[in-house]
Every structure is written in structure tokens, then in C-alpha cells.
Amino acid sequence: MDENTNSPPDPTADVCLEFDRGTLLCRRWPRAVELAGLPGMRWDPRVQSFRAPGRFHGPIVSALTDQGVAVVDVVRDPLAPPGLVRLPELRSYQSAALDAWSLAGHRGVVALPTGSGKTLVGIAAIARQRCPTLCLVPTRILVEQWSDVIGGALGVEAGRFGDGVREVRPITVATYESAYRHMHQLGNRFDLLIVDEVHHFGRGERDESLEMCVAPARLGLTATPPAPDGTNRLEQLVGPVVYALPIEDLTGTFLAEFDLVELRLDLTAEERRVHDALRDCFTSAWRRFCALVPSPEWSDFMRWAARTAPGREAIRAWHRCRSLLSLTRAKSETIGALLGAHCDSRSLVFTSTAEAAHRVAVDHLVMPITASIKKAERDAMLAAFRGGEVRALVSARVLNEGYDVPDADVGIVVGGSHGVREHTQRVGRLLRPRPGKRALVYELVTRGTAETAQAERRRHGLGPGRTWVL
Amino acid sequence: MVSARAALGCCSVHGGAVVVRYLTRSDAPALRELIEECESLVGQPVRILAQRLEDKAAAGPSPSASRVATEVLRQVFGSEVRAAVSPVRARAVVFRLASCRQERSTVLERAGRQLGVSAAQVAAALLADLPQERRVVAPAAPVTPESIALRSNLGIQQALLQRSTRVAVSVEGSSRAIVRHAKLRGLICTVHRCADSDSMLLRLSGPLSLFRRTRLYGRATGELVPLLAWCRRFRLTADCVVHGRPANFVLSTGDPICPGNEPRRYDSRLEKRFAREFASAGPAWDVVREPEPVEADGTLIFPDFLLRHRDDPSRRWLLEIVGFWTADYLRKKLFRLRGARIANLILCVDATLRCSEDDLPEASRVVWFRKSIDPTHILRIVEPEAA
Numbered sequence: 001m002d003e004n005t006n007s008p009p010d011p012t013a014d015v016c017l018e019f020d021r022g023t024l025l026c027r028r029w030p031r032a033v034e035l036a037g038l039p040g041m042r043w044d045p046r047v048q049s050f051r052a053p054g055r056f057h058g059p060i061v062s063a064l065t066d067q068g069v070a071v072v073d074v075v076r077d078p079l080a081p082p083g084l085v086r087l088p089e090l091r092s093y094q095s096a097a098l099d100a101w102s103l104a105g106h107r108g109v110v111a112l113p114t115g116s117g118k119t120l121v122g123i124a125a126i127a128r129q130r131c132p133t134l135c136l137v138p139t140r141i142l143v144e145q146w147s148d149v150i151g152g153a154l155g156v157e158a159g160r161f162g163d164g165v166r167e168v169r170p171i172t173v174a175t176y177e178s179a180y181r182h183m184h185q186l187g188n189r190f191d192l193l194i195v196d197e198v199h200h201f202g203r204g205e206r207d208e209s210l211e212m213c214v215a216p217a218r219l220g221l222t223a224t225p226p227a228p229d230g231t232n233r234l235e236q237l238v239g240p241v242v243y244a245l246p247i248e249d250l251t252g253t254f255l256a257e258f259d260l261v262e263l264r265l266d267l268t269a270e271e272r273r274v275h276d277a278l279r280d281c282f283t284s285a286w287r288r289f290c291a292l293v294p295s296p297e298w299s300d301f302m303r304w305a306a307r308t309a310p311g312r313e314a315i316r317a318w319h320r321c322r323s324l325l326s327l328t329r330a331k332s333e334t335i336g337a338l339l340g341a342h343c344d345s346r347s348l349v350f351t352s353t354a355e356a357a358h359r360v361a362v363d364h365l366v367m368p369i370t371a372s373i374k375k376a377e378r379d380a381m382l383a384a385f386r387g388g389e390v391r392a393l394v395s396a397r398v399l400n401e402g403y404d405v406p407d408a409d410v411g412i413v414v415g416g417s418h419g420v421r422e423h424t425q426r427v428g429r430l431l432r433p434r435p436g437k438r439a440l441v442y443e444l445v446t447r448g449t450a451e452t453a454q455a456e457r458r459r460h461g462l463g464p465g466r467t468w469v470l
Numbered sequence: 471m472v473s474a475r476a477a478l479g480c481c482s483v484h485g486g487a488v489v490v491r492y493l494t495r496s497d498a499p500a501l502r503e504l505i506e507e508c509e510s511l512v513g514q515p516v517r518i519l520a521q522r523l524e525d526k527a528a529a530g531p532s533p534s535a536s537r538v539a540t541e542v543l544r545q546v547f548g549s550e551v552r553a554a555v556s557p558v559r560a561r562a563v564v565f566r567l568a569s570c571r572q573e574r575s576t577v578l579e580r581a582g583r584q585l586g587v588s589a590a591q592v593a594a595a596l597l598a599d600l601p602q603e604r605r606v607v608a609p610a611a612p613v614t615p616e617s618i619a620l621r622s623n624l625g626i627q628q629a630l631l632q633r634s635t636r637v638a639v640s641v642e643g644s645s646r647a648i649v650r651h652a653k654l655r656g657l658i659c660t661v662h663r664c665a666d667s668d669s670m671l672l673r674l675s676g677p678l679s680l681f682r683r684t685r686l687y688g689r690a691t692g693e694l695v696p697l698l699a700w701c702r703r704f705r706l707t708a709d710c711v712v713h714g715r716p717a718n719f720v721l722s723t724g725d726p727i728c729p730g731n732e733p734r735r736y737d738s739r740l741e742k743r744f745a746r747e748f749a750s751a752g753p754a755w756d757v758v759r760e761p762e763p764v765e766a767d768g769t770l771i772f773p774d775f776l777l778r779h780r781d782d783p784s785r786r787w788l789l790e791i792v793g794f795w796t797a798d799y800l801r802k803k804l805f806r807l808r809g810a811r812i813a814n815l816i817l818c819v820d821a822t823l824r825c826s827e828d829d830l831p832e833a834s835r836v837v838w839f840r841k842s843i844d845p846t847h848i849l850r851i852v853e854p855e856a857a
Contacts, residue, residue, distance in 0.1 A: 021656050023677040044680050046658050046673075051680055180686070184656055184677070208678060208686050303713050306479060312533060358597055365568035365577055367561065372600045377558050384566060391569040 014070040017060070021184035022212025024057055024075055026050040038063050054187045055237065057214040075214055077188050079132040082170035085155025087127045093245055094121050098128065100243040101219055107239030109198055109220035113247040114428020118221040119146065122194045123153045125219050126171060131191035135173045136209065138197050141398055144375050146173040146196070161186070176206055183212040192217040195238060199226045202234030210237040224424055247428070258430060258439035262455060264447050265330035275449065278321040285314030325451060326356040326415045331444045336364055338412055338442055339392055345409040346385060349394035350426050352415030357396045360414070369395040399429060407434060411441040415451075416458070423458040472541040472622065477629030479534035483712050488719040490626060492726050493535050493619035500530050501539055501615035508547050509608065516549050517602040538622040546613055546621075549604035553595035554587045560595040624728035627695050630719045632688035634708035636679065639694070642669045643702035646760045646772050648694060650737075655690035661763065669703065670763065683709075695721070699729035735759060741774060741791060744818075744843045751845035754780055755852065764788065764812060771807075773815075777852055787814045787852050791843070793823055816851055818843050 015035070016028040026035060027049045035041050040056035043049075052060060057075055064071050090098065094117055097110045106129070112118045126133045135146055140163040147158040150171055159169030162178040168189065179186070193213050198220030201207055210218075220238040267275055289304055290296045305311030339347060351357040354370045361368040367381050367390050384390040386407070393399070393408075411430045416423055430439035445455040480491045493501070507526055511519045523543065527536035551557065564581045572580075578589035585592060597603050631637065641648060645661070652659040652674050660673045674694075676687035691708070698704045698721070705722040712719075721727075736742040736759070745757045761776035779785035792800070800819070807815055821838045837847050 021677045023680075025677075040681075042680055046660050046675070046680075051677065053678065053681055181689075208682075208684055211681075212678065299714065306534070309533075312528060316528065355602070358600065358602075362593070362596055363574075365564055365574055367565040368597075370600075374558075377561070380562070381565065389566050389569060 014072045015064055016072040017057075017075050019054070019075045019077070019188040019214065020051070022054050022187045022208070024052045024054060024060065024214075030069075033064070033067070033069050053211040054183075054214040055211055058216040075188055076191075078191055079168065079170045079189050081130050081132060082126070082154070082156050084127055084130065086153070088120055088124050088153040090120065090124055091117065093249075094124065097121050097243040097245075098124050101125065102128070104239060104242040106192075106217035106219075108218075108242030109222060109225060109234070109238055109240065111222050111225040111241055111244035113245065113431070114223045114424065115431040116245070118223070119149055119196070120153065122196065122219060122221055123150060125194065125217075126150075126192065127154060129192050129217055131217070132170045132189060133172070133192040133194060134179070134186060134190040134213070134215065135171070135194040136176055136179050136196065137173060138176055138200060139371075139398075140175050141371065141375070141378070142196065143173045143175055144379075176200065176209065179209040180206050183209045187212040188214050190215045192219070193238075194218075195220045198222045198234065198238055199224055201237060202226060204233075207233065207237060223428060247424075247431070257437070258427065258441060260427070260441045260443065260459070262443045262445055262459070263334060264445055264452075265328065265334060266447055267449070268329050271324060271328055272448075275321060275324055278317040278324070279449075281317035282314045282321065285311055323353070323355070325446055325449055326352045327359055328446055330446070331414055332360070332363060334442075334444055335360060335412060335414065338410070339364055339366070342410045342440075343391065345391075346388070346407065347392040347410040347412060348399060348408045348429055349392060349412045349414060350399065350416065351394065351396045354396045356415060357394045360394045364392075364394075366392045366394040369393050369398050371398060399426075409437065409439055411439065413441065413443040415444070416454070472538050472625030472629060474629050474632065476534075476537045476541050477626045478633075478712060479537055480626050481630065481712055483715055483717040486717055488630060488710060488712055488717045490630070490719075491532070491535060492626070493539065493622045494726070495619075497532065497535055497539075497619060498615040500532065500536055501618050503530075504536065504539055504543055505613050505615065505618065508543050508606070508613075512547070512606050512608045514606055515603050516544075516606055519547070519606050520544065520602070535622070538625055539618050542618050542621045542625060543613075546609050546618070548607045548609065549601070550607050551599045552605045553598035554591035555585045555595045557595050557597065557599040560585065560592050564592060564596060620726065620728040623726045624695060627721060627727070628692035630710055630712070631692040631695065631708055633685055633712065634688050634691060634710045634719065635683035635685065636709040637674045637691045637694075637706065638708075639672045639674070639698070639704055639706045640664060640669045641672060641698070641701045641704045642667070644697070644700045644760075645670045645672065645763070647697050647700065648672060649772065651694060651697060652690070655687075655693065657687055657690055663763075683711075685711075695727060696729055699727045737774075738791075738793075740842065744791070744845070745775070747842075748777070748845040748848060752777075752849050752852075756780055761788065777848070779852075785852070787816055788812060789816045789818065789848070792817055792819045816848060818848075 014028075015026060015030070015033055018025050018027070025047070026041075029035055029050065035050045036043060038052065039059040040052035041050050041060065042052065044051040061071055061073060093112070097112065098121055101108050101110060110118070110121055112121065122135065137143055137146055143160050143162050147160055150156065150158040150173070154171070156171060157169065159167040159172035161167065161172055161174035161182065163175070166182070168186070172186075172190070174182070174186070190213070193210070193215040195201060195210070195218070199222045201210060218238045220234070225241050225244060226234065285305055286301065289301050293300065302315065305315050335349060349357075349360055349366060351360060354372070357368050357370055360366055367385070369378055369381070381390060381393070385393055408430055411426065413423070413426060416426070427441055430441060443455060443458075445451045482489050504523060504526060507522055508519065511522060523540040527533050527540050530536045553560070560581065563584050564577060567577045567580055575589065578592050582589040582592045639648065649659050649661060649672060652672070657674045657676055662671045664671050674687075674691055676684070678684050678686055698706065703723045705720065708719045710717055710719045736745065745759065748755070749757050756778045758776040758778060761773055764771045764773060773788040774791050775789040777787040777789055800817075803817075816835045816837060818837045818839055821840050835851055837843065837851070
């Protein structure tokens with residue numbers, strides 16, 4: 001029988017809080033208690049009850065307890081604490097980051113450069129708290145990696161949630177996407193929430209996952225904390241930045257020194273002709289749009305352009321132009337030359353698109369690490385790379401963020417589309433320290449194209465004094 | 471499912487309302503051309519199919535509609551890996567050999583010798599399992615422009631609902647299936663009888679919708695669309711965000727909807743069996759599945775069955791089957807039913823599925839059953855004179 005259930009308020013009852021699909025629901029409460037003033041609490045006329053987002057569980061219970069109100073709290077249904085076999089060893093700055101987080105009341109964001117062991121800080125937080133923990137990571141590849149690291153560092157098997165797998169354990173790793181879809185079931189089962197690459201949150205998209213979770217302890221990890229935007233949304237959801245170290249502070253000690261060489265390349269005559277035609281097609285539409293709109297936005301332009309045939313042609317021209325620049329003949333030849341020159345080193349090649357990565361793979365026989373390659377093969381190839389059997393890997397985005405790449409000395413950035421943050425992440429892939437190591441990052445930039453301005457912005461993002469333009 | 475980008479290409483906003491450019495009979499020639507293009511590319515890499523369809527869509531009379539259709543076609547035409555040697559094995563050999571200082575051709579030849587195939591076959595196999603390099607295969611059943619148009623329209627409607635923050639449906643008939651689906655998918659569904667007609671107004675939202683405009687429940691509401699096709703009349707209105715602007719999307723009887731499977735008539739074998747056995751045991755009674763909802767305590771109750779006497783339709787009994795239960799649950803249910811002044815109601819309670827040890831609330835017309843409901847017990851209640 002389907003029906004809408006609602007129960008009348010019970011004037012004699014204690015305040016009864018339960019978990020209802022990512023929210024806290026109060027069906028019974030004494031008349032004397034003013035629930036509407038509690039943090040996040042609102043009257044829900046649909047079910048004739050009071051309701052609040054899950055993340056307000058702690059503040060609501062505290063507020064009620066402070067008022068001397070008895071609370072029947074059946075919100076949490078936590079999993080058993082993980083039985084940890086061993087604890088991870090931390091470097092000094094990792095311990096300091098963890099202490100700062102503890103002092104901040106187990107809420108906050110730790111910002112450490114790529115390659116400095118952020119994952120280990122998260123895992124140490126689990127070991128310290130010894131409570132059921134949900135780790136959110138951006139991709140399914142990182143779910144696998146976090147699970148492996150948790151198994152190795154703590155000696156427990158982690159549950160996985162994502163890409164069709166739904167396995168809940170005291171320590172569970174989930175993709176953002178599956179957390180978004182399933183937090184209504186998972187939200188009350190964990191006491192610690194760790195959010196890897198936390199800068200993806202706080203802008204509205206997928207924030208519901210963090211809203212629906214009742215875990216009081218929250219740790220955000222990132223290499224690139226977002227600039228404050230006045231809303232403090234991330235601070236509300238996870239906490240403030242409690243510890244931050246820039247690359248410079250670790251370079252030479254915990255991170256390897258590096259040089260960045262920018263190689264300016266030319267298009268062939270044919271490529272130049274095609275490029276200029278595509279660029280002109282696009283810029284004429286863009287200029288028409290700019291004449292119409294005082295402060296032009298890219299998303300508005302795309303909508304405007306999609307309405308007319310010339311506009312659609314301009315969008316296609318823009319895509320084709322990007323595709324052409326992603327791997328020009330000069331870039332391809334230079335990749336070949338650089339891989340040959342650094343034959344004895346371990347190299348990582350970064351492209352702007354998966355298609356370009358696959359073309360590099362076939363043309364230069366470099367193993368691609370893309371989302372299309374399955375975990376077992378990826379792991380085998382990364383192990384081979386670590387052992388020196390495979391000399392180079394090429395990737396568009398998989399290796400950008402979080403993925404624990406074995407030690408590499410040479411990076412070749414063939415193209416990028418995600419600005420300074422992506423570039424910082426990529427350079428960070430090369431900075432795993434080794435005695436005497438000095439990493440070398442080549443950036444291939446095509447003259448007379450949009451790439452020169454993009455490279456300029458990226459260079460500023462990394463800080464001064466490490467770039468040589470050739 | 472089609473991508474939001476393609477689907478929203480068929481939508482515009484005028485005066486705060488979403489205007490959808492559905493695929494119709496007039497698109498049949500263009501769709502037929504796209505289908506023929508797909509058929510001609512069976513055996514080719516998916517990448518080529520994708521490019522050719524994109525070019526054809528852009529050059530066609532209605533690029534936005536064709537773009538949605540191309541996405542549907544790419545789902546309809548599957549793909550498979552074709553290679554002389556397993557791509558995973560080829561990569562394992564080639565990329566290891568490539569670490570030596572050797573020319574590309576030499577590496578491929580050495581790999582070919584190891585794998586027992588030619589160098590060209592090794593090169594072709596290297597990425598043959600990637601989604602873009604797999605080969606197009608023909609679907610088992612023939613593809614028609616009509617079926618592609620229907621699936622495209624469904625994709626557009628579902629993409630719009632995925633971007634919805636609030637949905638209301640006024641519906642005549644089959645409302646139970648919609649309420650049931652909404653509840654199964656974790657939506658909160660409030661039901662009201664429309665004053666001026668026989669229809670029900672269902673408002674669908676999620677727990678978190680109280681606090682913010684969220685798209686969290688868009689997928690669940692999108693799944694309702696195929697069910698609407700089984701309603702006599704309906705009108706769905708949704709608050710959406712389209713092209714960055716809030717807009718109202720309306721879907722109503724007569725719009726092109728791709729029907730899903732007919733909603734199940736019975737929720738369980740127990741119900742089906744009861745309907746059959748009661749019909750034969752009490753030929754004077756009609757067994758009506760999914761009767762009109764009953765108002766109770768400000769909400770609506772959907773009884774499982776209505777038993778109505780053929781000669782005297784004023785003799786009506788509502789019958790409700792209770793599976794898992796607790797004493798508290800039954801107590802609340804009976805309280806609500808009494809509040810609604812529903813006199814002729816029979817509760818059939820599974821004696822084996824008791825979930826707590828509390829005492830049972832006192833109530834008449836509770837029929838206990840194990841495994842199946844004995845129709846003679848029910849007849850004894852509805853026909854006391856015969857008993």
C-alpha cells in the first residue's frame with residue numbers, strides 16, 4: 001500500500017531525530033522546544049515534520065543538549081571501527097598538517113603540493129581517529145589507488161563504491177559521482193569524511209554529497225586550495241584551510257628540484273593555413289558576439305553560437321583548431337626527439353586530449369594511461385615503469401590529479417586545457433625526491449597560436465625563476 | 471540517455487517556458503539517411519562513425535535534432551573488438567620492447583615475431599579495444615526512423631527532468647504506478663485530489679529539495695516519463711534550469727512519449743493469486759485492482775483492492791495486504807484508517823512476517839494468513855448473511 005505517512009507531534013515526547021535519505025528528520029518533539037531556531041532546521045510541510053541537512057547533526061544535538069532538552073538520537077548507524085593492523089609513518093610536515101587539523105576540531109582543509117604525500121595525511125587521519133571513514137575521490141582510478149594505499153599502509157581492506165561496485169566497509173572509498181548518487185544511504189554510516197582534491201567542491205556542483213553526510217570529522221586534501229570567493233561555502237562544508245605549504249617550501253628537501261624548458265615550435269605551412277582559416281572563422285563569430293554583449297562569457301557565446309549555422313560552424317572550427325594544436329607535426333617530431341634524448345630516463349608525456357595521447361602512443365610506442373585502459377593492465381604497466389621495463393607513459397588527464405605515479409625525471413607537456421591548476425598538478429608528478437635528482441619539464445608551445453598566452457599564464461602560476469624559453 | 475548538451479540543443483526558453491523541438495514525422499527522411507550511414511559503416515571503427523554522423527548532422531536541415539538522433543544511433547549500433555592478437559597482450563609486448571633504443575618498425579617486427587602475427591597486425595591491434603577504435607556492429611533488430619525519433623524525444627525529456635528542481639504531475643489513471651516508483655526512488659510524493667476533475671496532483675521532490683534547488687532527484691523523476699504513457703491523461707510541469715535560466719517545462723497528453731513496459735498489475739504473486747482465487751470463489755463480487763485513492767488524515771491512501779458487489783455496487787470493501795509489519799505500524803495504520811472513517815476495510819496480515827514482539831492492536835477485520843490468503847475468510851466478512 002502506498003501512502004503518505006505523517007504523524008502528529010507528540011507533546012510529551014523527547015526530541016526524536018532520525019536519518020532520512022541525507023537529512024535529519026524530527027517527527028516528534030515537545031511543544032515547548034523551538035526547533036525552527038536550530039542550525040539548518042526547517043519545517044517540512046510535505047511530511048509535517050522538521051528537517052535539516054545531514055551535516056547539521058552535531059550542531060543540532062549540541063544546541064538541544066545545551067538547552068537541556070532530552071534527545072532520542074537514532075541518526076547515526078555507524079559501521080564498526082576499522083581494525084587497523086599498522087599505522088603509517090609520517091614526514092614532519094605531514095605530522096604538522098595532521099596536528100593542525102586536530103587542533104581545528106577535526107575539520108578543515110590541508111593544502112600540500114602534488115607529490116608530497118597528501119593521501120598519507122588522509123590515511124594517518126583515519127589511523128588517528130580509528131573510526132568508520134568515507135573517502136571521496138574524483139575518479140574510479142583513484143578509488144583503486146586509495147584502496148591499495150589503505151591496504152598497504154593500514155593493513156585493512158577498503159570498501160569501494162563506484163563504477164558499478166557497491167561494497168561498504170569500515171573504510172570505504174567512493175567516487176564523487178557515486179557519493180552524489182548514494183549519500184542518501186551512506187550519509188549516516190561514517191564518522192570521518194575525507195575529501196581528496198577538495199577544491200572541486202564549494203561551487204555548488206555535487207555539494208549535496210557533503211550536505212547529506214552527518215560525519216562530524218572532515219578533512220579536505222588539495223594541492224591547489226581555491227581562492228576565497230566570499231561565500232565560504234567550502235569552509236561551511238569541510239572547514240577552513242588549516243595547513244598549507246607551497247611547492248617552494250618542500251623543493252630540494254621533500255620535493256625534487258626542477259627546471260622547466262619551454263620549446264617554441266612552428267606549424268607546417270599546411271597546418272598554418274588550416275589553423276588560420278579555423279581561427280578566423282571562430283574569431284569573426286566571437287567578435288560579433290562581443291559587439292552584442294558588454295561582458296562576454298564563454299558559456300553565453302556557446303549558446304548564442306549554437307542558434308545559427310555560422311555560429312555552429314564557428315564552434316566546430318574552434319574544436320578543430322584545438323584538435324590540430326593538440327598534436328602538430330612539430331610537436332610529434334619533438335616528442336620523438338625528446339624521448340630519444342632521454343632514453344635512459346623515465347618520462348611522462350601529458351597531452352590535452354585522450355585522442356592525442358593515443359596518437360602519441362601509436363606513433364612513438366609510448367604506453368597510454370587513459371581511462372580506457374583497465375586497472376589490471378594499468379597497474380602492470382605502472383609496475384613495469386617503476387621497474388624500468390617501460391620507459392615512458394602518455395596521458396591526457398588520468399595522471400594529472402592524485403594518481404600516484406612512480407618516480408619520473410622528465411615531463412613533456414604537449415598540451416593542456418585546464419590552465420594553471422592542471423599545470424601545477426602535472427609538474428608535481430615529477431617532483432618525487434631522490435638524492436641528486438633534478439626534474440626536467442618540457443612544455444611544447446606552438447608560436448603564433450593561442451598556446452603562447454596559455455603558456456605565459458601557466459608559467460606565472462608556477463612562480464618565478466625556473467623557466468627557460470627556447 | 472542522451473547528453474545534456476545534445477538534448478538542450480533542442481530546447482529554447484521563451485517567456486519563462488521551455489520550448490522543445492521534438493523529432494517528428496517530418497524528420498523521418500533525415501533520420502533514414504543517418505540510419506543508412508550507420509549501416510554502411512558496420513565493421514568500421516566507432517571513431518569514423520562518430521565523425522561521419524557529426525558531419526551529416528551539422529550539414530542536415532535540423533542539426534540539433536540530428537545530433538540527439540546520432541547519440542541514440544550510437545547506442546543502438548553496438549561495437550566489438552576486432553584484432554589479430556589481443557590488444558592487452560600486444561601492448562604488454564610492444565611497450566616493453568619500445569624501451570630499447572630501436573626504431574618503431576623494428577620494435578613492431580620483433581613484437582610480431584613474438585606474437586606470431588605481422589608487424590602491421592601488431593600496430594593495428596595496439597589500441598583496437600579502445601572505445602573509439604572498436605568496430606561498429608549492426609543491431610539485432612531493424613532500426614526505424616520512428617523508433618529513433620521516440621528514443622530521441624525520451625532522451626530530451628529525461629535530460630530536461632534531470633535539470634529539474636521541482637516536479638508536479640496531474641494524472642488520471644495509473645497514478646499508483648507513479649507514486650510507487652517515486653517512493654521506490656526515494657522521492658517524497660504528496661498527493662492531492664484535484665477539485666475540478668478526477669485527476670490527482672502528485673508533487674514530487676526529494677528530502678533535500680526543502681533547502682536548495684537541487685538536481686539530485688532529476689534522474690529519478692526522468693524515469694517517470696515512460697510510465698506517463700500508461701496514464702489516461704497527464705500534465706507534468708517541472709521547474710528546470712535551461713541554458714542557465716530558470717524555465718518551466720510542460721509535458722502533457724499528446725506529446726511524443728516513448729512508452730516503457732506496462733506497469734506491473736500486481737506487486738506480488740500473493741496479490742495475483744488472491745485476485746484469481748477470490749474471483750472464482752466469490753463470483754458475485756468484482757475484484758478491482760488499484761481502486762481510487764481514499765483521503766485519510768489530509769493525505770491519500772492507495773488500497774490494494776476494492777471488492778464490489780455486482781448487483782449492489784454500494785456494497786464495497788477495501789482490502790489491504792500487509793507484508794512485513796510491527797505492532798506499532800499496524801496501530802498507526804488502523805488509527806489513520808479509523809480517522810478517515812473508512813468502515814469497510816479488511817486488513818490481511820502475514821502472520822509469519824511479524825517484525826517486533828509488541829502486542830497487537832485490537833482490531834476487527836484483520837485476516838491472518840500464511841503463504842496465501844484464503845478467499846473464504848474474506849467472503850465470510852463481506853457476506854456475513856451467507857456465513
